[in-house]
Amino acid sequence: MRYPYYPGCSVGGTAKAYEESLLAVLERFDLGLDELDDWNCCGASAAPSIDEDRAIALSARNLALAEERAEDSAPVDLLTPCAGCYRALLAAQRSLAEQPAVARRIDGALQAVGLRYERRVHVRHVLDVLANEVGTEAISAAVTRPLDGLKVACYYGCLLVRPNATFDDERNPTSMDRLMEAVGAEPLDWPLKTRCCGGSCYGADPFSGTTPQGALSLSYALLREASRRGADAVVTACPLCQFNLEAFQGEMTRTFGTPIDLTVGYVTQFVGLALGLPERRLGIHRMLRWRLPEREPVAAEGGVHARA
Amino acid sequence: MREPERDRASRPPSPNGGPRIGVYVCHCGLNIAGKVDVQAVVDFAATLPNVAVARDYRFMCSDPGQDLIEQDLRDGLINRVVVASCSPLMHEATFRRATAEGGTSPFHFQMASIREHVSWVTADADEATEKAKALVAGAVRRVALHEYLEPRQASVNADVMVVGGGIAGIHAALTMADAGKHVFLVERESTIGGHMAKFDKTFPTLDCAACILTPKMSQVRSHPNITLWTYSDVVSVEGYTGDFTVRVRHRPRYVIEELCTGCFECIEKCIHKQGKFDDEFNEGLGKRKPIYIPFPQATPSVVVVDPETCIWFKTGKCPQTCVEACERDAFDFEQQETFDEVKVGAIVLATGFKTFDAARAPEYGYGTYPNVYTSLEVERLLNAAGPTGGEPILRDGTRPRSVGIIHCVGSRDERYNAYCSRVCCMYSLKLAHLVKERTGAEVYEFYIDMRAAGKGYEEFYDEILKEGTHLIRGRVAEVTDEAISPEEEGRLVIRAEDTLMGVVRRIPVDMVVLAVGLEPQSDAQEVRRLFNISCGGEGFFTERHPKLAPVSTFTDGVFLAGACQGPKDIPDTVAQAGAAAAEALAMVDRGYVMLEANTAFIDEAACSGCKTCVGLCPFGAIAFDEERKKAAVNEVVCKGCGICVGACPSGAAQQHLFTDAQIFAEIEGVLEYV
Numbered sequence: 001m002r003y004p005y006y007p008g009c010s011v012g013g014t015a016k017a018y019e020e021s022l023l024a025v026l027e028r029f030d031l032g033l034d035e036l037d038d039w040n041c042c043g044a045s046a047a048p049s050i051d052e053d054r055a056i057a058l059s060a061r062n063l064a065l066a067e068e069r070a071e072d073s074a075p076v077d078l079l080t081p082c083a084g085c086y087r088a089l090l091a092a093q094r095s096l097a098e099q100p101a102v103a104r105r106i107d108g109a110l111q112a113v114g115l116r117y118e119r120r121v122h123v124r125h126v127l128d129v130l131a132n133e134v135g136t137e138a139i140s141a142a143v144t145r146p147l148d149g150l151k152v153a154c155y156y157g158c159l160l161v162r163p164n165a166t167f168d169d170e171r172n173p174t175s176m177d178r179l180m181e182a183v184g185a186e187p188l189d190w191p192l193k194t195r196c197c198g199g200s201c202y203g204a205d206p207f208s209g210t211t212p213q214g215a216l217s218l219s220y221a222l223l224r225e226a227s228r229r230g231a232d233a234v235v236t237a238c239p240l241c242q243f244n245l246e247a248f249q250g251e252m253t254r255t256f257g258t259p260i261d262l263t264v265g266y267v268t269q270f271v272g273l274a275l276g277l278p279e280r281r282l283g284i285h286r287m288l289r290w291r292l293p294e295r296e297p298v299a300a301e302g303g304v305h306a307r308a
Numbered sequence: 309m310r311e312p313e314r315d316r317a318s319r320p321p322s323p324n325g326g327p328r329i330g331v332y333v334c335h336c337g338l339n340i341a342g343k344v345d346v347q348a349v350v351d352f353a354a355t356l357p358n359v360a361v362a363r364d365y366r367f368m369c370s371d372p373g374q375d376l377i378e379q380d381l382r383d384g385l386i387n388r389v390v391v392a393s394c395s396p397l398m399h400e401a402t403f404r405r406a407t408a409e410g411g412t413s414p415f416h417f418q419m420a421s422i423r424e425h426v427s428w429v430t431a432d433a434d435e436a437t438e439k440a441k442a443l444v445a446g447a448v449r450r451v452a453l454h455e456y457l458e459p460r461q462a463s464v465n466a467d468v469m470v471v472g473g474g475i476a477g478i479h480a481a482l483t484m485a486d487a488g489k490h491v492f493l494v495e496r497e498s499t500i501g502g503h504m505a506k507f508d509k510t511f512p513t514l515d516c517a518a519c520i521l522t523p524k525m526s527q528v529r530s531h532p533n534i535t536l537w538t539y540s541d542v543v544s545v546e547g548y549t550g551d552f553t554v555r556v557r558h559r560p561r562y563v564i565e566e567l568c569t570g571c572f573e574c575i576e577k578c579i580h581k582q583g584k585f586d587d588e589f590n591e592g593l594g595k596r597k598p599i600y601i602p603f604p605q606a607t608p609s610v611v612v613v614d615p616e617t618c619i620w621f622k623t624g625k626c627p628q629t630c631v632e633a634c635e636r637d638a639f640d641f642e643q644q645e646t647f648d649e650v651k652v653g654a655i656v657l658a659t660g661f662k663t664f665d666a667a668r669a670p671e672y673g674y675g676t677y678p679n680v681y682t683s684l685e686v687e688r689l690l691n692a693a694g695p696t697g698g699e700p701i702l703r704d705g706t707r708p709r710s711v712g713i714i715h716c717v718g719s720r721d722e723r724y725n726a727y728c729s730r731v732c733c734m735y736s737l738k739l740a741h742l743v744k745e746r747t748g749a750e751v752y753e754f755y756i757d758m759r760a761a762g763k764g765y766e767e768f769y770d771e772i773l774k775e776g777t778h779l780i781r782g783r784v785a786e787v788t789d790e791a792i793s794p795e796e797e798g799r800l801v802i803r804a805e806d807t808l809m810g811v812v813r814r815i816p817v818d819m820v821v822l823a824v825g826l827e828p829q830s831d832a833q834e835v836r837r838l839f840n841i842s843c844g845g846e847g848f849f850t851e852r853h854p855k856l857a858p859v860s861t862f863t864d865g866v867f868l869a870g871a872c873q874g875p876k877d878i879p880d881t882v883a884q885a886g887a888a889a890a891e892a893l894a895m896v897d898r899g900y901v902m903l904e905a906n907t908a909f910i911d912e913a914a915c916s917g918c919k920t921c922v923g924l925c926p927f928g929a930i931a932f933d934e935e936r937k938k939a940a941v942n943e944v945v946c947k948g949c950g951i952c953v954g955a956c957p958s959g960a961a962q963q964h965l966f967t968d969a970q971i972f973a974e975i976e977g978v979l980e981y982v
Binding site for chain 2: 169171172190191192221224225228
């Protein structure tokens with residue numbers, strides 16, 4: 001099976017490793033991705049603050065493109081790896097469903113460029129698909145190199161389960177924790193699973209009104225707490241979260257005086273490692289820092305449960 | 309009593325000639341007149357057939373309004389009445405009474421609802437006026453065919469029932485028993501006392517809950533006019549106001565209530581030397597044995613055996629040291645459920661509330677962090693008869709140095725309950741006082757608004773402020789064990805925006821108390837159906853009128869008291885229980901209730917003797933005359949439900965005030981105009 005795929009802007013740039021590892025993991029389960037032709041930016045957090053209609057139109061266009069390649073009247077599962085894109089698509093769907101006046105304007109705008117959105121798309125995030133479509137049992141059964149004893153802090157970020165998502169609990173999500181358990185890692189119980197990482201506030205443009213210092217203290221709070229609880233790594237499912245947590249650790253150490261040095265990777269990378277996929281296919285070489293405790297070199301047979 | 313149908317049919321439709329109808333259109337201030345052109349409706353009504361008088365008045369329900377009707381009737385201008393005003397639920401009784409005062413049958417009256425059905429719900433004034441005319445036309449057509457019916461009465465059973473033995477039920481039961489009525493008080497738990505029995509002290513006067521409650525509990529026990537049934541519940545209710553038949557189930561407690569003296573020797577001698585099972589009365593904070601009494605002043609003072617945990621019931625292998633210890637031979641392990649059926653004239657429902665399940669708000673960490681408690685748990689910790697003897701200590705046995713109390717947990721929150729639970733602000737202040745008094749801890753209260761609207765409440769709030777409790781205005785975002793400083797290490801941190809200071813604060817504490825709100829009992833819907841009353845959207849029982857009939861329900865003879873009707877503190881609960889008791893007494897003491905005239909009757913000429921109606925009648929009101937092969941309705945027993953009328957294949961079963969002719973006339977009247 002192949003999913004229509006909306007990558008979003010980050011995945012082609014800073015988050016290349018996310019897409020590489022995603023493709024490698026899905027391939028193991030005979031799943032593939034069909035990238036939408038001529039997709040556009042989701043508008044992220046900037047567009048809605050400037051013009052709400054246009055922000056919705058951006059996502060509506062992507063939704064319409066996803067329908068184009070599906071059979072007539074069939075429902076479409078559109079996969080996206082980015083929490084920001086996921087939120088933007090869901091928010092657009094919600095506005096179209098709940099605000100008839102907005103829907104009329106957006107449908108008109110789509111029509112002007114020869115598109116039509118028939119409300120057939122079910123937006124799926126990578127974490128949703130891994131946990132609920134591929135399933136933890138299948139993943140667990142395919143594990144060849146379990147992440148035995150790896151202490152991970154599962155970080156969902158603020159947008160993945162809020163405010164429109166339905167695949168997990170909005171205050172205490174658990175799907176990533178279950179995935180990590182399925183590959184043999186030990187997810188830590190920690191209270192900051194959905195605390196904001198600073199999001200787009202890192203933007204250094206003085207005119208945009210963003211506050212890099214505020215963002216820095218937010219992502220620092222996450223890493224400090226994860227370290228305090230003995231995490232070996234932080235697992236993310238969003239390009240922006242991953243980048244914010246990984247890229248500014250030196251700056252944090254200088255600013256706050258506490259040394260911060262923690263591996264921050266994508267959920268697909270950790271699953272991929274447990275599936276025995278080569279590090280290069282998981283984009284590990286692209287990461288700014290990657291230090292995990294040594295694992296036994298011998299591959300295990302038959303998955304985690306078979307070993308027990 | 310009404311005369312038999314045969315005689316009536318042979319008479320003219322009214323003792324004073326053919327129909328002469330008076331139409332009265334009410335302005336209801338601007339409620340109707342603000343939308344409907346009342347004068348146009350009156351002018352139109354005057355043109356309708358049989359209409360002798362058409363008038364309007366500002367408030368038809370007022371005395372001068374009613375006088376208009378009565379005077380026209382007395383003057384012989386009219387003999388039928390149509391009032392176009394509010395709904396029958398509101399004022400049908402009023403206008404029927406006026407019609408009767410005028411000297412004819414109260415049922416020579418028909419109402420046209422041009423407020424609820426027209427002015428309140430129609431945007432366009434012209435459309436509203438047209439619709440009002442159509443409804444008046446229908447009512448005029450219909451009332452012309454109304455028969456002359458006498459009102460019926462039924463006698464009232466003088467006994468009453470109270471369901472629920474919390475402070476509301478106790479107070480209602482004692483009030484009615486003191487008035488000489490026999491009261492059946494039914495309580496689900498093994499003791500009366502309800503939530504109030506769990507509290508330590510009560511705001512704002514800080515008198516001890518037990519000291520003021522337990523005397524009333526023992527009065528209930530010893531009152532000659534009260535039959536107290538604990539460990540019992542109502543399983544069915546039949547009949548109607550003045551004559552309810554209630555079936556009550558008594559669950560086995562495996563101890564014969566009449567023999568047990570409450571010496572508690574059996575508890576002492578139980579094979580379990582220590583309490584081993586979660587003690588429900590102590591909110592699971594203490595342990596009890598399989599044989600227990602919830603608290604020392606439990607009423608009745610009779611032990612209960614819990615078959616779920618008792619070794620004898622589980623394995624059949626126990627030396628039965630409890631039985632040996634009992635000098636009265638009060639044990640009966642073979643005890644089964646028993647039932648009682650009683651007849652009562654009125655029922656007071658006082659089934660209370662449950663507290664919000666704090667685990668539904670995971671951001672506050674209840675169930676995750678051991679030292680996060682609900683307010684009810686802390687009540688038990690503070691209670692001298694509680695699991696810690698009145699010491700508010702943490703799970704590890706240490707005393708908290710600082711305590712945070714979070715208001716509005718499950719209240720004023722659109723995710724759970726939009727309403728204010730009304731008691732949490734004040735009980736939180738009380739808990740702050742008690743915790744401070746017993747431990748010397750610093751206490752932080754996080755509130756949205758301080759609601760201290762009650763006698764002595766604001767003054768109490770002032771006292772608590774003076775004692776040095778820290779009050780922080782802001783809804784708490786979360787309770788976390790994330791530590792960002794050595795001071796926070798190993799403690800619970802409350803994060804909240806202080807909206808008075810305009811900063812986000814982190815307050816580390818040792819104990820968090822969640823001020824959980826009040827919710828309807830989990831089985832409120834079943835109880836509602838059992839007693840045929842209604843619930844609001846949030847699930848509390850609905851009163852007949854929020855202002856003018858706050859303790860009655862839409863089912864006559866069923867009254868409400870206490871928090872089953874909505875969140876309430878103890879003073880309000882007791883006041884409402886007294887009011888419910890008084891209204892029940894007023895109804896019972898009158899000795900009779902008026903019944904609807906809309907009973908069924910059989911047109912013998914049309915009856916084929918098929919007996920379809922006989923089996924269908926839920927009240928057993930239809931007899932069958934085997935000799936003449938005809939059905940006959942006993943109109944004293946008939947409740948006017950109309951089932952036989954709908955089912956009769958030959959149209960022989962008919963219903964007064966709902967005959968085919970009357971209904972079709974009304975429809976034709978409306979349609980002809982439209």
